Amino acid sequence: MAWQLYQFPLCPFSRKVRLLLGEKGVGCELLRESPWDQRDEFVDMNPAGQTPVLVDRAQNVVLIDSNAICDFLEETVERATMLPGTAANRAEVRRLVAWFDQKFHDEVGRPLMYERMEKRLVHRQSPDARTLREAMRLANSHLDYVDWLLDHRRWIGGPLFSLADLAAAAHISVADYLGGIDWRGHERTRHWYSGMKSRPSFRPLLGERMEVIVPPDHYDKLDF
Template sequence: MWQLYQFPLCPFSRKLRLLMSEKNIAFTLERENPWDTREAFYLMNPTGRTPVVRHSEKGIVLADSKAIAEYFEETVDKNPMINGTATGRAEIRRLVALFDENFYGDVVAPLTMERMTKRIVLKEAPDSRILRAAMRLCDEHLDYVDYLIDNRPWLAGPTMSLADLAAAAQISVADYLGGINWSGHEQARSWYSVFKSRPSFQPLLSDRMEGVHPPRHYSDVNA
């Protein structure tokens, strides 16, 4: 069975949890705190970042969420998440990159630093200016999600894809950290509520980070 080395508020770990669940890939979770800098973990991934997957029986260790997602797409036929025409697959990959890079850099990374790392690790107060800037950028990203859902059933096209998983993973962490104002984003909220209702998403909603509590609406599939 696969072991997924992950951190509860790592959006890239969450993306893989969603992907593996949607494709019915059996796995166990192994908690890896980013501040522990365990030597054994660095031997699996020299960058020291989650996620990493390992299959001891097969002698396989894989790092980087994009590489791991592509591996499972190539080796597990069930429920393909990078599908359709060449143009459609390119659009899926474009949106995955947008959420994994832009949304993460603009929103999730600063929220994580200010509302988790500073509180738990650095014992510092958050910077309200950085938080306001992250939430403003989040609002702009949600405008784009609204636009996509206005024109497509799912973010990248007619069916659910890795783009939806990547977006939901990033948004879920931002939502947990209280960085999202859903007002005025009914299309994005509706799409996300559908995702929250999926069996693959339920374990994410029950995750809790010690010392950092989500807003009341976080676990409500109707919110």
């Protein structure tokens, strides 16, 4: 199949799919789509107007929603399963993917993205300092939980590398790019994240830059 991925570079759901494609060795053409533009052609593909969307036009396949895309790739690409282990193991992986996709994103990624980027690009407004402080406070609290997970298991989702690690890295990397992560006091998560950044699937993300905001100096450094 000849895949095209409609994605936004700082969309954590796009990043999750890109990481899974990279781990499985599946190539694709990246097409940037800014969700707030709501282009007619994009909304025709996905009425929700959200990234990512994975398309193979030759086969007339259009896949929408990051979790649906990840499920499709797990079912159709045998290499590098990201839902390993027993049924209980897989349930735990799915729980943590949902935790990052919902709680972490709603409380950290979404407000950071809106205040630091969308306000500047779309509304020409300054960010609200109080909202940013609250998102950073919650990010610190959530990293405490990730520290706890990694104190009790080898990887985020259990004994094996999994989709939970990819989802966590996708969401944390976006928050980190937007200056929302204070790594002090989170040595366990920092060590895990340093390893994630060194993976071939992750390296392309580190070189990408948005036109309106520059990430912190440590963002693309493996040893930070």
